[in-house]
Amino acid sequence: MGTVVFFVFAILAVASAWGVVTSKNIMHSALYLALSFSGVAVLYVLMNADYLAAVQLLIYTGGIAIMVVFAIMLTLRGEISDSNPENGVWGWGAIISVLMFLMIALVVLTNTDWRVLPTPWTSGGSASDISLLLLTKFMIPFEAVAILLTMALVGAVVLAKGVKVSK
Amino acid sequence: MSALPTVSSLSMLLPFTLLAPLVAMLLIVFLPKEETKTIKLVAAMGMFVSLALSIYAFFAYNIEQGGMQFTLTIPWIPDLGVNLALGVDGLSLPMLLLTNLIGFSSIYASWNMDKRVKEYFILLLILIAGVMGTFIARDLFIFFLFYEIVVIPIYIMVIIWGSSKRVTKEYAGMKLTIYLLIGSAFLLVGMIALYLAAAAGGNPTFMFEELAARQDLYSPAFQKVAFALMIIGFGSLISMFPFHSWSPDGYAGAPTAVSMIHAGVLKKIGGYGLIRLGIYVLPVGASFWAPYIATLAVISVLYAAFIALVQKDMKYVVGYSSVSHMGYVIIAIAALNPTAVTGAVAMMFAHGVMAALFFAMIGFIYEKTHTRNISELGGLAHQVPRLATGFVIAGMASLGLPGTVNFVAEFTIFIAAIKVLPVHTVLGIAGIIFTAVYILRIIANVMFGPRRSEWDHLTDIRGPELVPLVLLAFVIFLGGMFPNILMGLIDSGVNSSGLAEVLETVSQAKIGGLF
């Protein structure tokens, strides 16, 4: 059962990602992106990361993808069907990406010493478990991230609003 | 290496000597830039303290005891074996004194400076302190550190306060700096190689004495390579042919004080380094390269002398003449003989004083007439007799007239080198004829001859401007008439530092047919 689900959603995620980078219409790209995020969220669930799956859906699919769509709408000029073109050297990019993938795959597949557990653990991964960690061991990074988030918020507002030209 | 600083008597003498100009520099930093008079006075006072301390050191140094004195050793980076080790012996003390003599004079030679006075004196004092540091360092790392400190102010000073003649001052400054940096890059490689070789048995060190004491760790092949690197590094610093071309252009572009310090002392770091690091630490390498160096040195002597004959700009004449004179120092070093090394150090001292005086006088002439072109000048002895006196004294010292310290030094070099390298030395001595020709030419064409009315408005040097003339001429004649004052000290330096034994061993090995 798990295997089937995994393959379905893994293929979904990867195929959507393919769509993101190949689609000529940037709006389609954005929608494929949302789909890909959702596929990944399902993979999280399969790995007992329920809470993260929820976060993924909320932030990525619900937040980021939507924001991207808005940004596209704000900046869109010209023909929508050719809004997401490749540059002149995309062939090289493709080759390097493939080489990169081969490299990673080689490492992954040839390494036998992953120290994989005989049976993966099943408990944990819930919101309560993570919150415990965040408030104890990772408290300082947590606070730092909070500040970062605030600053990003302010920064985004300031940037997007633009500086007023003083008269 | 003990963790505590080793304390000797008067151990704070050298730090104070080194710090005096830096303290003056800091004071100047906090002075308003309109107060040019005060700035100059502060700079002069700082240098005066240094000069007084180094004169004291010169006479307080115990010649009988010899070796490094006034030492101060503070471990700095223990893991790397770097020590903040200061000290002077008979080789470095004359150089320290020379630095301060010229530094003090150079302040007065720039007394009429009116462009960005504050920055000028700040940089000048840093420069002097840097040069001083190289000579009192007992640690290769510190030596190199101070050497690099020196390069930066020179670059800035040439670019801002320099003058463009045949080449622009920017070109001159770049050439000077890049040459020195390339030289120091070779040096750095050699230094690291030496350090690693010396640390092969553990206990890494940068101290000159320690490096020299670990002779058996350096294989002959290593010594040859390392010495070749040193030769390129120090050779370009001492302007040995074919690494000399920065020297005339650089001096011509530089402001007076920089020319004085550069020709007077900075160049001597090359010779000093070759002695202290080259033949002291790497005697086998030195004896391998000695004949080649001697040949290059002779080429320097004759080649630069010939070129000086046809120069139109006074500074170029003196620039090429300093290349020529440094050839004698290199011949002496290549002779690998204690007496010759004594002569080499004395020659560096003598040439330093002479070149500084020469450049100071040319600087005054340029400042007053705004030209250095020999054909545009003439008969200046009418209007500026004191300046002419200084010019003639410098010229006579340059051509090695007896009674000047230059003669003593040259004679010592010749008498020692002629035994070892007769052909080279004879050719080198032939250089004194050409030296006479070009020196007399500029003296005659600039100072003597009919009165020229366009220079009637010139005022003779007076007041503070006289300081370089009086001080440096006094040293030239004192050293020339009573040579034991200087030569005794250098001799003790050569003998007590162990250099003499090293040289004896090398020359015996040579005779024994090891090579």
Place this chain on the structure above:
Amino acid sequence: MSLLNNFSNLSVGLTSYLLVGAMLFCLGLYGVFAKKNMIAILMSIELMLNAVNINFIAFNRFIWNQKVDIHYVLTGHVAALFIIIVAACEVAVGLALIISVYRNRKSTNVDEFNWLKW
């Protein structure tokens, strides 16, 4: 041949997740390399970040260091969480920048932005 062994044992294990992550990462990389539109590049970066997250969680899921306390087991999750947060910030600021640039240059085409050129 370990390679064959791994393929024969093609149940859903660590390797499968890592390969999915690698694919996503490389597709993102391609997007970064080949796209002209700045927003498309930003999206590709998001893909790459997702790939990283998959790796974190996969390692967290399948590898367990016994020496570590039970409460520390979820470190990979925390890392992924932080990445998501930072990615959110990044997208927010990035999009704001893109809009700002767009406002000045009337373009989101990176080919036209070569101020880094000598």
Place this chain on the structure above:
Amino acid sequence: MFKEMHDLFQWAWLIPALPFLSFLLIAFVTKRSKGLSSTVSILAILSSLGMAIAIAYSVIRAGAEIVEHPAIVTVNWLNIGGLTIDFGTIIDPLSAMMLFVVTLVASMVQIYSLGYMHGDKGWSRYYAYQSLFASAMLGMVLATNLLQLFIFWELVGLCSYLLIGFWYFKVSAREAAKKAFMTTRVGDFGLLLGMLFLYSKFGTLDFVALSAAMSTSLQDIAVVGTAGYITVMAFLVFMGPVGKSGQFPLHVWLPDAMEGPTPVSALIHAATMVVAGVYLVARMYFLFDFASPEALQFIAGLGAFTAIFAASIAVVQNDIKRILAYSTLSQLGYMMFALGVGSFSGSMFHLMTHAFFKALMFLGAGSVILALHHKQNIWDMGGLWKKMPITGWTFFIGILAISGMPPFAGFFSKDEILANALQNGHPIIYAVGLFTAFLTAFYMCRLFFVVFMGPEKPENHPHESPWSMTIPLIILAFFSVVGGWVALPGHYNFAFFVHYGELHHVAIDWFLAGISVIAGLLGIGLAYAIYVKNVISAESIVARFPGVYKLLKNGYYVDDLYLWIIHHIMGGMGKILYWFDINIVDGIVNGIALTTRGSGKLLRRTSTGQVQMYAMVFFFAVVVIFMVFAFGEGQLSALNPLATLGGVK
């Protein structure tokens, strides 16, 4: 008695020290006051003269003792490992004689200058240089070793330079000063080399020790080739005197040196400095003696050649001082060949007498020049005999002395030299010397007759010079007369004190002396015939040999040759090397810089500004590095990521 003498000799260093002190005083204290400057200088040199006389007297009283054992006092000057040099004073008859001559002529010249330099702006400077010169010259005379001698030798050269160029505003004076310095420098190069080789061979420069070391070394049969070595040294050392004493081919500077004030010419370029070379050869006579005979023969030949060469040029010169200068050259040649033929005391004797009468004549010429407001061409002068009786009479004494007329000083010295030349087996040199004596008498009398006897020139208003100038003339004239009498036959004559090796008492050979006198009389008669009686026309002789006349007039074109060499060979060499330096050496440097810049220009094309491009390159590099490590050979495989990645080991 010897003890108290030694007390005196201990203080010999004061003789050069006093003028030096006066130099310092004038330079730093009395510069502004003309009267004080000259007073200080003259007082100092007179004190030195007094001491020199006292020393000469003591030397004569000591007799044989001092001849055998010179009184030497030394102090250490330079002492470093492997090189020890002493400074000191040596008192023997040779140096005592020189001290007397130098201090006497110097005093006379300084007193004379009171009148001659009257009103000159550089008065104090002049006396400062004079004092410095006297000090250096005396220090040189007293030198105990070759280095000390060399040092003072160079210092007198410096003073000569400064004094020739005293009127530095004259271009001719400036060039003459430069030339003098440069020419002597060429000779000094050889001297320095010789000195260095001597030191490296014998380990000492002290005259006494060097002589001893040489004779031991020569006796040591095991050391082969010492004689040849010494001969080479001798030739090198001799180059110094060639330059300083104006021997051919380095004689060119002396005629030009006449651009200096006339008293300077009298002191430096006639009486004292130019004989320094002769003195050096005399001091180092053992070196030439130990060398193979070619060395002395060479000296004799060169001296004789210079003598006749310069005399022949002097015949056609018109400038009064240049005639005297060529005459000086000729007489120096005399002294040199005297040394070469072994007439040691004859040479020294001639040195002394020549100093008296040549200084006399120069000062007389100065008196004439001053009276005629700095005219120097002899054809602009004439009929001065009546207007300037003292100058005329003293000058006449000088003429007779140099022409070798008995009983004037030149007769004895010249005769001794010529007689020695013949007796020691050098007939050719004797003949040359005799002919030179004839020429000397001729051109000197030509000078005298034209200047003093010829028709008066109406545009001149000459008058006798002041007493400060005439008194030195009279004193020097006195010595020109009696100076020769010290060599009259007898036991304690000049040769007894000043000799080298075995003492030979030579009686005057009246036959040879007669021949010399006849040669001199012939010269005088010829001059009388041409320039007073006009029996023979000078113009017709010139017209018959125009080529020879031109050759002589231009001094055999030696000057032009040297100028050509300096301009074309040395200057050309300098230009070529400068071109090489700027274009090749600098070109390589600039070329490297340009290459760096060019490659920078090329490589910056890769910085397109396209971030994507950069990223691609970056990741491509990652892949490549991975490949290298994964599939590389050797040491790289130790870092193989396939083996090391994955899991904590």
